[in-house]
Amino acid sequence: MNRRQLGHSGISVNPIGLGGMPMSIQGRPETVQSIRVICLALDKGIDFIDTADVYCLDNDDIGHNERLIAQAIKEWGGGTPVTVATKGGMNRPNGAWTTKGDPRHLKKACEASLKALDTDCIDLYQLHDPDEHVPFADSVGALSELKQRGKVRHIGLSNVSVSQIKEAQGIVEIVSVQNKCNLYDREAFKEGVVGYCEKEGIAFLPYSPVGGFRKHKRTGRDPLIQEIAGRSNMNPYQVALLWLLAASPVMIPIPGASRLESARSSADAIKHVLSAKDIQRINFI
Numbered sequence: 221m222n223r224r225q226l227g228h229s230g231i232s233v234n235p236i237g238l239g240g241m242p243m244s245i246q247g248r249p250e251t252v253q254s255i256r257v258i259c260l261a262l263d264k265g266i267d268f269i270d271t272a273d274v275y276c277l278d279n280d281d282i283g284h285n286e287r288l289i290a291q292a293i294k295e296w297g298g299g300t301p302v303t304v305a306t307k308g309g310m311n312r313p314n315g316a317w318t319t320k321g322d323p324r325h326l327k328k329a330c331e332a333s334l335k336a337l338d339t340d341c342i343d344l345y346q347l348h349d350p351d352e353h354v355p356f357a358d359s360v361g362a363l364s365e366l367k368q369r370g371k372v373r374h375i376g377l378s379n380v381s382v383s384q385i386k387e388a389q390g391i392v393e394i395v396s397v398q399n400k401c402n403l404y405d406r407e408a409f410k411e412g413v414v415g416y417c418e419k420e421g422i423a424f425l426p427y428s429p430v431g432g433f434r435k436h437k438r439t440g441r442d443p444l445i446q447e448i449a450g451r452s453n454m455n456p457y458q459v460a461l462l463w464l465l466a467a468s469p470v471m472i473p474i475p476g477a478s479r480l481e482s483a484r485s486s487a488d489a490i491k492h493v494l495s496a497k498d499i500q501r502i503n504f505i
């Protein structure tokens with residue numbers, strides 16, 4: 221399968237990336253296992269990793285996932301470039317997930333992410349979630365300033381509507397949008413976000429692509445997905461990923477993994493093909 225463009229950034233990546241979240245939140249594996257998961261994904265050709273400063277346990281642990289990814293890439297030492305996308309604009313007081321999109325926080329968070337990722341420029345910096353207490357233009361403006369100052373190369377958005385993408389585009393170039401999208405959560409299609417990204421050449425990074433951290437087992441148990449998977453020598457999670465990839469050329473799913481088997485299976489999905497008939501049957505779920 222051909223590589224996919226990260227919007228108009230000039231960066232092309234493997235059609236499937238890796239989501240780092242399960243390796244750093246509650247129930248996370250030992251560091252040694254997470255490093256092996258990331259290295260396996262890289263060995264298998266994955267060269268795009270999604271993370272966030274808040275993929276951690278709480279505010280005392282901010283940057284856990286970013287540090288892990290930086291360490292794994294260093295240990296892997298594979299020689300080919302790996303694009304890392306992180307996010308700012310949230311907080312984890314006592315382990316809760318809250319938005320914090322004021323410019324002062326975003327600039328401070330970006331500095332902390334640079335340190336955690338052990339880099340002097342972040343490949344892709346995404347606004348994690350619009351903060352209802354802060355004008356959206358102020359949050360995006362802070363990201364734009366970080367780009368001007370050479371702290372980040374490219375800017376992305378997450379959890380946004382079409383009108384918010386348009387507003388952000390009026391301030392700075394947007395190369396990616398990351399919203400929830402999987403077999404059972406199709407709002408990104410229905411609300412026109414995927415269609416708009418396609419029209420604008422913005423990469424769409426569906427998060428929770430196999431169903432989500434807590435709900436992914438539903439994909440494994442789905443009778444139709446099981447039937448298609450069994451007939452095509454795949455597993456149901458690979459069918460879910462191929463269905464997304466077939467839905468639009470701007471899709472770059474970022475499945476999470478904390479086990480080697482999940483990382484291997486997601487990376488291998490692109491070796492398979494989903495027939496047009498099966499795609500259509502899944503469309504009607």
Ligand SMILES: NC(=O)c1ccc[n+]([C@@H]2O[C@H](COP(=O)([O-])OP(=O)(O)OC[C@H]3O[C@@H](n4cnc5c(N)ncnc54)[C@H](OP(=O)(O)O)[C@@H]3O)[C@@H](O)[C@H]2O)c1
Pocket residue numbers: 238239240241242270271348378379398426427428429430431432433434436455457458474475476477478479480481482483485486
């Ligand atoms: N922007 C946002 O607000 C936001 C929100 C949520 C997530 N995200 C990002 O999106 C990424 C993915 O979302 P997610 O982790 O919530 O859900 P997900 O990718 O749908 O997957 C959740 C779980 O499914 C299992 N899995 C994934 N691929 C598999 C495969 N091929 N075969 C078997 N099992 C598989 C993994 O289990 P094991 O852990 O047991 O390996 C994984 O932890 C996150 O890691 C994060 O980077 C962003």
